[in-house]
Amino acid sequence: MRNARGLATSPAYTVVVINNDCRERFRRRNNTGTMADALSQRDQLQFFRENPPCECRQLAPAKLIVGNPMAKKPRQPIAVVTGAASGIGKAAALRFVSEGYRVAALDRSKPGLARLKRTKAGQGMETYLCDLAETAALTPLAKQIVSEMGAPRTVVNNAGVCLYDSITELTDETWLCSLNVNLVAAAALARGFVPAMKRVKGAAIVNVVSRNALSSSPRAAAYDASKAGLLALTRTLCVELGEHGIRVNAVLPGFIDTPVHGDLLKDQVYAENYLKLIPLKRFGTSEDMANIIYFLASDESSFISGQGIIADGGQISGQSYEGIFGKRKSLQRRQDTNG
Numbered sequence: 001m002r003n004a005r006g007l008a009t010s011p012a013y014t015v016v017v018i019n020n021d022c023r024e025r026f027r028r029r030n031n032t033g034t035m036a037d038a039l040s041q042r043d044q045l046q047f048f049r050e051n052p053p054c055e056c057r058q059l060a061p062a063k064l065i066v067g068n069p070m071a072k073k074p075r076q077p078i079a080v081v082t083g084a085a086s087g088i089g090k091a092a093a094l095r096f097v098s099e100g101y102r103v104a105a106l107d108r109s110k111p112g113l114a115r116l117k118r119t120k121a122g123q124g125m126e127t128y129l130c131d132l133a134e135t136a137a138l139t140p141l142a143k144q145i146v147s148e149m150g151a152p153r154t155v156v157n158n159a160g161v162c163l164y165d166s167i168t169e170l171t172d173e174t175w176l177c178s179l180n181v182n183l184v185a186a187a188a189l190a191r192g193f194v195p196a197m198k199r200v201k202g203a204a205i206v207n208v209v210s211r212n213a214l215s216s217s218p219r220a221a222a223y224d225a226s227k228a229g230l231l232a233l234t235r236t237l238c239v240e241l242g243e244h245g246i247r248v249n250a251v252l253p254g255f256i257d258t259p260v261h262g263d264l265l266k267d268q269v270y271a272e273n274y275l276k277l278i279p280l281k282r283f284g285t286s287e288d289m290a291n292i293i294y295f296l297a298s299d300e301s302s303f304i305s306g307q308g309i310i311a312d313g314g315q316i317s318g319q320s321y322e323g324i325f326g327k328r329k330s331l332q333r334r335q336d337t338n339g
């Protein structure tokens with residue numbers, strides 16, 4: 001809030017930012033260089049009122065005089081995002097920076113993190129190279145992030161691996177990798193972050209699950225089970241951490257156009273047929289998901305915990321038979337009969 005003279009004010013205190021010219025002029029006029037000590041706040045403001053604002057430019061090589069010197073600057077909130085180098089995690093990390101957060105961006109991709117850091121928003125991030133499959137390293141990593149950046153307000157467990165194979169071919173190694181990255185990593189990070197998050201007002205965890213937690217595909221046993229586990233963890237942590245004011249929610253994306261799908265969408269037949277399954281007739285975007293992640297992290301969702309928001313363009317609700325089979329007389333008759 002600013003008053004008519006361009007001075008920043010709030011009901012609690014008034015802030016005046018001055019430059020060296022202004023300070024010198026004040027010193028000459030009042031025979032002192034220490035304004036805050038020499039004059040009452042009212043007298044200081046009187047001085048600035050009598051001097052043109054051009055001499056009190058904001059953000060020049062500046063000194064702050066704060067009416068209440070004990071008043072603390074609000075701390076910049078911290079968001080931790082895993083899998084931040086690509087797709088949904090990247091969009092979420094960028095969104096948190098644009099909302100004024102400092103972001104801890106975790107990923108196993110060194111070039112991906114370097115690219116992220118080079119963006120303008122990258123200045124608002126610290127990057128941490130890590131492999132979430134190495135779960136033993138994650139609780140110490142979380143503690144390191146707390147000591148370097150402070151307690152997070154938000155942790156987004158987004159990174160995931162999508163390892164498909166038939167049940168007869170899925171190896172234990174693939175099972176364990178899927179479970180570690182998609183599920184155990186979230187728990188190991190919570191072990192490190194939660195003690196610090198208990199002290200942060202409005203703290204929230206957001207887990208990026210998948211509609212596959214509710215609706216399966218062939219060859220996806222390890223993926224589906226790991227995501228169903230993450231949804232269950234969301235509910236458990238909601239109940240366990242609620243008394244500390246920490247909310248825990250999930251987003252369950254449908255088909256989102258991200259690099260995880262490789263060249264799949266270049267296959268016209270696949271893409272066109274898949275679209276028939278989505279009532280909204282489009283694939284989701286990373287930004288669609290970042291909107292929901294940010295909503296679930298923000299105070300806009302302050303009474304929501306333990307929930308999973310399915311964001312799949314309506315796919316899980318059902319399909320239009322006409323959309324799949326085209327306009328057919330048989331379907332028309334059925335509709336007539338059923339009213």
Ligand SMILES: NC(=O)c1ccc[n+]([C@@H]2O[C@H](COP(=O)([O-])OP(=O)(O)OC[C@H]3O[C@@H](n4cnc5c(N)ncnc54)[C@H](O)[C@@H]3O)[C@@H](O)[C@H]2O)c1
Pocket residue numbers: 082083084085086087088089106107108109112130131132133158159160161162181208209210211252253254255256257258259260261
């Ligand atoms: N894209 C979709 O259609 C879709 C659908 C449902 C759920 N999801 C989920 O969304 C999340 C993000 O997927 P995306 O589509 O943005 O994929 P993506 O491939 O674009 O991004 C995933 C990121 O996670 C990182 N990552 C993967 N394994 C890691 C590990 N072991 N350690 C550290 N980082 C690791 C990758 O390096 C990458 O930067 C995943 O959990 C995925 O299961 C995606």
